[in-house]
Amino acid sequence: MKNLFTLLLVLITATVFSQTKVSGFVTDDKGQGVPFANVVFKDSFKGTITNEEGRFYLESDTKYSTIVVSFVGYVTKEIELLERSNYKMEIVLEEEAAALDEVVIVSGKQSKKNNPAIDILRKIWENRRDNGVKKFDQYAYDKYEKLEFDLNTIDSALIKSKIFKGMEFIFDEVDTSRVTGNTYLPIFINEAFSKVYGDNKLKDVKEVLEGNKNSGFDNNNTLIAYLKDLYADYDIYDNYLKFFDKAFTSPLSRTGIDVYNYALIDSTFRGDKWCYNIVYYPRRKNELTFKGDFWVNDTTWAIKEINMQATKSANLNWVRDVYIEQEYDVLNDSTFLITRDYFMSDFSFRDKEEARGIYGKRTTLYDNYKFDIPKPKEFYKSQVDPYQYEVYNRPDDFWEQNRLEKLNGDEQSVYKMLDTLKTVPRFKALYSIGSILASGYYEVDNFDVGPVFSIFGFNEAEGFRVRLGGRTYFGQNDPWRLEGFGAYGFRDQRLKYGLSGKILLDRKSRLTAYGGFRKDVEQTGASLTSTTDVLGRNLASSSLVTVGANDRLTRIKLGTVGFSIEPAKNFNVRLTGSYRVLRTATETFSINYLKEDGTIGDDVHQPEVELGFFYTPKRKTTGYGVERTTINSGDFASIYLGYTKGLKDVLGGDFDYQRIQGLYTQPWNIGGIGRLTTTVEAGKTFGDVNISLLNPIPGNQTLFSIYNTFSQLDFYEFVSDEYVSVHFQHNFGGRIFQRIPWIRDLNLREVIGFRTVIGNISQSNIDLNRSNIVYQAPTQPYYEYSVGIGNIFKVFRIDFNVRGNYLNEVSHPDARKYGFTGSFGFDF
Structure with a gap:
């Protein structure tokens, strides 16, 4: 039945x-x-x-x-x-x-010799830079983009499910995918029309949004931006195509003959151009490759049409299918320009065909190409107001004129259906559950309770810890926001709390004022680069399980006030004033120091002024309120340069010092061999300070793999006032395991790491020390390395860490030579 x-x-x-x-x-x-x-x-x-x-x-x-x-x-x-x-x-x-x-x-395997398909492929390589907009100094075109989410594999069991009780009307819009043949139900749609300008001499591109329309959900801009980033623009002539943070080998890649089989199967006219049809498919399983075919012109060697479908065995999580189509047209009988791009993904927790999932579809159309019309450099550098009311409220006649492809039947009705769905109480409940899982906050009117994932914790000072917080939330584009928390430790029986606020004073320059106060327990030796994030808290402060005693904790009272401004895109300048009071949080840890009058100080009162410069090139954000959401985390460089001045005798300040610090993190997609992440940190403190204001080399006594820490170091094992630290981590993405027959089907991924640090500590700071920590700096480079296996059950990674040196039983009697750490994550 x-x-x-x-x-x-x-x-x-x-x-x-x-x-x-x-x-x-x-x-x-x-x-x-x-x-x-x-x-x-x-x-x-x-x-x-x-x-x-x-x-x-x-x-x-x-x-x-x-x-x-x-x-x-x-x-x-x-x-x-x-x-x-x-x-x-x-x-x-x-x-x-x-x-x-x-x-x-x-x-089966196709020969690389005497293969006419590969002869054609070589001609494509020779001519690929002579096609498309790269052939011109400047270019401009109209761009229409349609994004859609669909619930797929609709059957009678789903329709009759209690979860959809009261929402049965939505199933009137069921359709069938032309790619997979599965039934689907549209649940979200967004349309955007833009003007795109580019200058190949300046190597700059600017996209000006003219209109945007969606299915009616007011707070879906983050979802739209995230999906756009997943389906980021790509060039099929590139050697590698980045989707879902993975580098797929393009079928037109110069390395394609090593991973694909090619066969010439047909030749005929496509439109008015004689073209060859080539089929391609992978030589091996489990690699990030496609299968499909393309039509290529016999004179310009430009692609006329291409379709690509990710192989079922590709080492990719949560994505059951990927399908791409591109069509090109001819300009002046010689230059081929893209006119249509279709991208569809089938997201599912299970790989079986009968399992339900979500289709994510993007259709992009290009028209009205114009060339060699230069614009001044300032045009590309000038900031655009991220929100203009009329852009998001265009009338229907605007879309009738600029929609380059008419909506089909289910797309036309989805707007009305979703507006109706928003009024159904059961849907509101389901939406709330999804929102909690996505954001970590539970929405109560205009206030969010959370984050729910940090409610429980444990450390040696507080024992078992319970934390509850919240934030104001009227919408993702709020011009101001308040946030706070309260926490209680059952061992020390003390209440901790924090409150912060920020307000956006100017939207275009992103001039922002902020301030806050926190009273808490913190592991101050968990990072090199100092921070004045008033509500920030590291994992080392509340890890439920640790290696050895995690008792070198500090009670902190921190107040901050400051301003930030963004004079250029992704370049942020912050001026922050802070005041902190530091005391030891346990009887087994001391921060004592020798005062100028010969007495021993056991606490620190310290005002500071910090000037920080932050540059994150290629970072993509959504929203225009006081807080924006980054949608391509981990896919852009991060550069920080900071100067801090400690003020003595101002508000009772104990120390006079200056500190400079820098940090540079860069991810690298290295073609077909995976992804490398590198980080360099350096800093120096000028002046004499106690241990709380020095730079402990960040150890890691938790069982979690925490990037930019040293897994085999204990907290405060090394203390410095000047340092240089380098970290490398490379994820091969399964490139090695996929060649081992008995292990390739597990889709495991190999991860290696190397980290080193060198530093010094001045004699004057050593003389100042009266804590129970013996100052040792890594005057000879300390180093560690690790090998890991990732993607275990798609969510877990385990690392085996090795300490390379400083193993002397006298100077480092408790040195941990080997250790295991792990991490969880939902990566593609």
Whole structure:
């Protein structure tokens, strides 16, 4: 009964929304699936190729009566379509006896020698810089982009599920994917129209948003921006294409012949251009590769059409399918320019075809190309107001004029359906649950309670710790925000609390005022670069499980006030004044120091003024309020340079000193061998200060792998007043494991790391010390290295860490030579 209902649902929606739909299985006469066979509607260019198992799905808004199935070495077969929708067809191809001695069957490994497809590929490499907008000094074009989310694999069980009680009307909009053949329900749509300007001499691009329209959810700009970043613009002529933070080898890559098989299977006119058709598919499993085909012109060697589908075995999490189509048109009979780009992903927690998931689809159309019209350099550098009311409230006639592709039936109705859905109480409840999981906060009117993930903690000073906080939240573009927390430790029986606020004074320059106060317990030896984040708290301060005694903790009272401004995009300048009071938090840890009058001080009162410069090139953000959301975290460089002045005898300040610090973190996508992250930190303190104001080399006594710390060092094992630290971490993404037959199917990923630091401590600071910490600085470079296995059950990574030196039993009696740490994460 279930299958009958599903079939009826599919047939009904097929009749409403499409004219012709076909799906099936292509096999040879031995019953084996025929991968990469061509399936097209007769007398059209509308077609597809079968997947690795020989399965296919094809649809068109036009009514067709015949499909043609062909493959090199097999007899071409025409099949009459008796219905508008023809599902689960079984098509058997017979080998073409007369051609068996003349052709190479497109299966298995293809030769790299005497292969006409590879000869064509080499011509593409030679001419790839002579095509597209890169051929001109300047360019401009119109860009229309449509983003859509769909719930897929709709069946009767889902429709009857209690979770959708009261929301059954949404299933009136069910349709069928032309790529996978699965039913789906549109749940979100966004449209944007932009003017794009570029200058190849200046190497600059600027996109000006003219209009934006979405399905009606007021707070979905972060979702839109995140999806756009996942589907970031790409150039198929590049050697590697970055999707989901992974580098896929392009089928047009110069290294493509090492990872793909290529076969020339056809040649004919595409429009008015004679083109060759080349099929490609991976040489090995588990690599980040595609399968598909492309049409290439025989004179310019430019791509006319291409489709790419990620292989099922690709080492990619949470993404069940990736499908890409691009179409190009000809300018002045020589230059090929992209006109249409379609990108679809099938997100799912399970890989099985019957599992439900979410389609993420992006359709981008390009039109009205103009060239060699220069604009001044200031045009590209000038800041644009991130929010203009009229851009997000364009009338319908604007979209009728600028929408480069008409909305189909389900897209037209999704706006109305979603506006209605927002009024259903059950949907509001489901939306709240999803919001908590995504943001970590529980929404109560205009106040968010949380973050829920930091409620519980433990440390030697507080024992078991409970924390509850919240923030004001009227919307993601709030011009001001207040945030606070309260915490209680059951061992020390003390209350901790914090409150901070910030207000955006000028939206264009992002002039912001901020301030706050915190009373808490902190592990001040957990990072090199100092911070005045008034509510910040590191993992070392509340880790539930530690290696050895994590008792070198400090009670801190910290107040701050300051201003920040962004004079240029992603360049931020901050001026912060702070006042802190520091005391030891345990009986086994001392911060004592020798005062000028010969007495011993056991606490620190210290005002500071800090001037900080932050530069994050290529960072992408969403929102225009006092807090913006970064949507491409970990994908851009981060540079910090700071100067701090400690004030003595001002508000009772104990020390007079100056500190300079710098930090540079850079991620590197290194082609087909993974992703490298590098960090360099350096700093020096001028003047005599106690241990609380020095720079302890950040140890890590937790069981978590924490980047930019030293896993085999204890807290305060090394103390310095000048230092240089270097960290390297490289994730191969499974490039090694995928070549081991008995382990490749686990989709594990290899991670290696190396970290080192060198530093010094002045004699005057040593003489000042009266704490129970013996000052030792890494005057000879200290180093560690690690090897790790990631993607265990898709969420866990374990690292084996080795301490390289400073193993003397006298000077470092408790040195930990080996250790294991781990981390959790939902990475693609």
